[in-house]
Amino acid sequence: MKITTELVEKYYSGHCSPEEKMQVEMWLHAESDSKEASVLKDVRENLSAVIDEPLQLKKAYRLSVKWMSLAASLLLFFAMGWVVYQEFYSKGELDKMVYIRSTVSGKQEILKMTDGTVITLNEGSELKWDEDFGKNERLVHLKGEALFEVAKDASKPFRVIGEHTSVKVLGTVFNYKSYTDSRVELTVLEGKVSITDHDGEEHILVANEQIRWSDGIFAAKSLVDAVDYIGWKDNILLFDQTPMKEAIQTIERRYRVSVHLKDQRLLAQTVSATFENNSLKEVLDMLSFSLKFNYEIIPNGQVILDEIKK
Template identity: 30%
Template sequence: MRKTDLEKVFKNYSKARTSDREERNLAKFFAHYEKQVDESAVSDSYRNEMLKAIEAKIDGRTGKVRRLFPEWLKVAASVMILIAMAYGSFQIYDSQKQIQYAMASTERGQKTTLTLSDGSLIYLNAESSLKYPEFFNQDHREVWLEGEAFFEVARDESRPFIIHSQHAETTVLGTSFTVSDYADSEASVTVSTGKVRVFSAQLDSSLILVPNDRLILREQNMVLSQVNAAEQNAWYKGILRFDGARLESLVPKLERWYAVDFIVEDPELLNCAISGKFKNASLTSFLESLKFIHGLEYEFNDQDQVILKGKICK
């Protein structure tokens, strides 16, 4: 079967438009290649992902999965993968230029959870976005982050998982960690499990992080410290925890979390060290805690902004 004919049949089949003759030819094609396909050239995880992608494509276009001969599906997937590698012709796994990307984003006060095609879970924090391919290729897995996200990466030693953000490139095989890279805050990576490699192009330097490591990336250097990662990364469970953090550094985070503007009346209060653990706390509950623990007063103006004020900071 010629390449152009094969492309036409694949496209028709994905749209449930194949004739009986085309279906017979396609079955013969798969039968011919059954013993010729070197399945070892395609990793199990990648093949399984392509099987899911094929079924998802068909299901999305026709409302159901329409199988010619189910026993040929695995062979078909392997054949199509190799054809794509050779010709770059089939839409699902075409050349890099034609990879289809999706974008997930959140507004202030929002969070969302994503499951990627490899099974990785992504918890996207407020005012963040993640660009990712509908499926990953067999060499690596790449996503692009703006803002903050907690990653639970499905382990695949043959395909590193790479997160690109403004100030860092974070590479893992399978682990859990938070990458935070907002424009108005210092970039950081906090590791819960596994090992993570963080590279800074600006500093031309990289570090390997292990559980409970937190790396802060600054313009001139990178600062590594030990933290309780389970607590630091608990935000995706609805928990805010602060351990002596300056109020000035917390204001942008609180504005994203509660979708409200904060105004600090007295600049000296910006140095106030805030501590506490707040689980699924409403804005009013959080402000009352600040008042009780740190002596900070608050009020809302006619624009629904929070005014923080006070003479002391406990």
């Protein structure tokens, strides 16, 4: 579904259908930066048009360059304020309490929601919901990865808004991976799950089914042993044909390090391996042997991956 100005106006005036509302919320979640840039671009263009227009005023009434610069700064300031208002405080949401729980690298957290749903938040993740959760709907926003054990309530579907996709269930157990700049991955352990992508296409999954998107593009739907994909709860790292870029991001979150590549050819590799409570050195030893690269761990939390061995 294409996001148009008219659709956004319908959303903020409260006239969207449930499907339209879901699509706009997914867009707001994933595209806030570009939204802001678009608004500022319009402001700048309008401002330029005013400044460039010949002034047919007498010299005594002309604004100095200093005052025009001040006017431009104020206009941009208020434009930024408009974006923030539209993003967070429209539709009477100014008085709503918003809850945000986040985890740092190497840490996990278990949350029990008011409806009885249990959410295990993986490292480097963020979950957001407001005080109306459970009243008319059960809605959360996820950046990162979490295991959801959703309490059953047929009258109030549980929805998760992530990067490029939105999940909807009544009562089930699923793992949802939706880190920024990483592939989206949904794995179902129990029950049935509906997931909708940014194009509005819906996919239905049942137990031991998994679906993936890479850079917002549908990648694959397959049968898996779903239990393998929640091993992170027990400090197990599972890489299953994982792109090297994503594997590096996972290692950075788990071991709280920053990885730098000197040989960009490594990014063409994929990783398939399982590590259970292994140290950073043990993980890098195994990967460097199988993928044939050198590495160096620097005491300040840096890891250097060097040229591929000949």
